[in-house]
Amino acid sequence: MPDPSSATAGFSTRQVHAGTEWADASPRALPIFLTAGFTFDDFDHAAHHFQTGVGFGYTRTGNPTIDALERKLADLEGGADAVFVASGQAAVSVALLALVGAGDHVVASTHIYEGTRGLLLDNLARLGIETDFVDDVADPAAWRAASRPNTRVFFAESISNARNDILDIAAVAGVADDLGIPLVVDNTFATPYLLRPLQHGAAVVVHSASKFLAGQGAALGGVIIDDGRFDPVRSGALFPHLVAASRSGAPSVAERHGGRARIAYVRESVAPRFGPSPSPFNAFLVAQGVETLSLRVRQQSANALAVARWLARRPEVTSVDYAGLPTHPHHAVARRYLTRGFGSVFQFTLAGGEEAARRLIESVEVFTHMTHLGDVRSLVLHPATTSHAQHSEEARRALGVHPGTLRLSIGIEDVDDLLADLDRGLGLPQSDAAVTAVEVLA
Numbered sequence: 001m002p003d004p005s006s007a008t009a010g011f012s013t014r015q016v017h018a019g020t021e022w023a024d025a026s027p028r029a030l031p032i033f034l035t036a037g038f039t040f041d042d043f044d045h046a047a048h049h050f051q052t053g054v055g056f057g058y059t060r061t062g063n064p065t066i067d068a069l070e071r072k073l074a075d076l077e078g079g080a081d082a083v084f085v086a087s088g089q090a091a092v093s094v095a096l097l098a099l100v101g102a103g104d105h106v107v108a109s110t111h112i113y114e115g116t117r118g119l120l121l122d123n124l125a126r127l128g129i130e131t132d133f134v135d136d137v138a139d140p141a142a143w144r145a146a147s148r149p150n151t152r153v154f155f156a157e158s159i160s161n162a163r164n165d166i167l168d169i170a171a172v173a174g175v176a177d178d179l180g181i182p183l184v185v186d187n188t189f190a191t192p193y194l195l196r197p198l199q200h201g202a203a204v205v206v207h208s209a210s211k212f213l214a215g216q217g218a219a220l221g222g223v224i225i226d227d228g229r230f231d232p233v234r235s236g237a238l239f240p241h242l243v244a245a246s247r248s249g250a251p252s253v254a255e256r257h258g259g260r261a262r263i264a265y266v267r268e269s270v271a272p273r274f275g276p277s278p279s280p281f282n283a284f285l286v287a288q289g290v291e292t293l294s295l296r297v298r299q300q301s302a303n304a305l306a307v308a309r310w311l312a313r314r315p316e317v318t319s320v321d322y323a324g325l326p327t328h329p330h331h332a333v334a335r336r337y338l339t340r341g342f343g344s345v346f347q348f349t350l351a352g353g354e355e356a357a358r359r360l361i362e363s364v365e366v367f368t369h370m371t372h373l374g375d376v377r378s379l380v381l382h383p384a385t386t387s388h389a390q391h392s393e394e395a396r397r398a399l400g401v402h403p404g405t406l407r408l409s410i411g412i413e414d415v416d417d418l419l420a421d422l423d424r425g426l427g428l429p430q431s432d433a434a435v436t437a438v439e440v441l442a
């Protein structure tokens with residue numbers, strides 16, 4: 001066969017094959033392996049890859065850029081292994097589908113992301129998976145009371161949307177452990193910089209990497225991180241898909257992967273089959289973001305505490321749901337778990353109701369009006385008419401979402417500018433606003 005890049009080959013052959021070898025170099029930044037698949041060295045290499053899963057063959061089952069990000073995130077959360085997927089919603093879906101099937105039962109916190117609530121109530125329900133909800137997430141007895149013999153997973157958020165409830169991870173994980181089932185924690189709001197749920201007994205952590213991990217609002221992603229401590233002796237009967245031989249009679253996932261059976265099942269079976277594969281380019285963007293995670297989250301948490309304190313002193317504001325304030329019902333739990341800061345997403349309620357909320361949203365200039373969080377930019381949203389619009393008014397009230405409630409995600413800007421912007425939003429003349437901001441910061 002002629003050298004396909006030499007002039008003896010035809011133009012169409014050369015446009016595909018010429019110039020496809022690159023110089024050996026060792027980039028310091030994470031290279032983006034933006035390729036559908038990988039070449040095999042020889043005949044046996046291909047067979048070995050297909051038999052063992054070792055190495056890289058096709059990007060849906062493995063990619064070096066994604067692999068590097070997975071190891072970084074597993075390390076930061078203190079986990080044994082991680083699987084990166086296309087979005088936070090994909091991470092929640094894949095984590096749950098690896099644990100539950102028809103006839104199984106989930107116990108979840110009432111105070112979770114709306115997309116996750118919908119997944120449980122609409123989509124998993126159609127697959128024969130039922131969910132009961134726990135309202136007082138800090139009470140381990142409530143979790144125990146909601147569980148049944150067919151309960152296979154507890155699900156909650158470390159810091160919740162919208163009321164800023166703080167999960168007592170150790171207490172709830174203790175109940176899950178008694179039942180031989182995993183506690184899955186969505187740690188999106190806290191990030192591993194503020195809180196590492198696996199250290200407190202959670203078995204699995206999920207994130208929307210689209211938020212703080214990416215940090216700049218440019219890419220979606222999600223991750224599932226496992227503690228690697230699945231116990232087939234205690235829990236094998238509850239999770240037969242992990243301990244049964246494969247369809248072809250090969251050894252079970254637990255026999256091949258031991259304590260890492262859960263995450264191996266995610267990687268080998270659920271993620272590649274349901275197929276929410278991330279782009280290696282997005283994995284690169286998230287990895288870039290994670291390199292500055294601590295700096296951003298520290299600044300965001302400090303800014304958020306200042307903004308929450310400032311709002312709490314304003315006569316126009318009836319309540320501020322921020323766990324960093326001593327008035328928050330979970331402040332004591334927050335102090336135990338969040339020693340580096342209380343996060344930067346919270347809501348507050350205006351006495352003037354929806355009209356005052358509309359006025360604030362339409363007058364702020366530094367805050368961006370959008371549905372996203374964890375961005376370097378400060379963001380504002382009116383939950384009652386957007387994220388929580390499909391609830392009844394009564395259900396919204398129970399979640400702490402009132403007509404005058406606004407959700408903030410605080411960014412890394414100079415805090416004086418954020419306070420001046422909120423002042424503008426509250427409708428004070430600019431001269432008075434400046435005085436007020438200075439007084440409160442003093």
Ligand SMILES: *Cc1c(COP(=O)(O)O)cnc(C)c1O
Pocket residue numbers: 087088089090092113115116157161186188189207208209210211220221222373
């Ligand atoms: C945004 C979010 C999700 C969903 O993540 P996407 O990346 O938007 O799919 C899940 N959980 C929480 C807590 C979130 O904030």
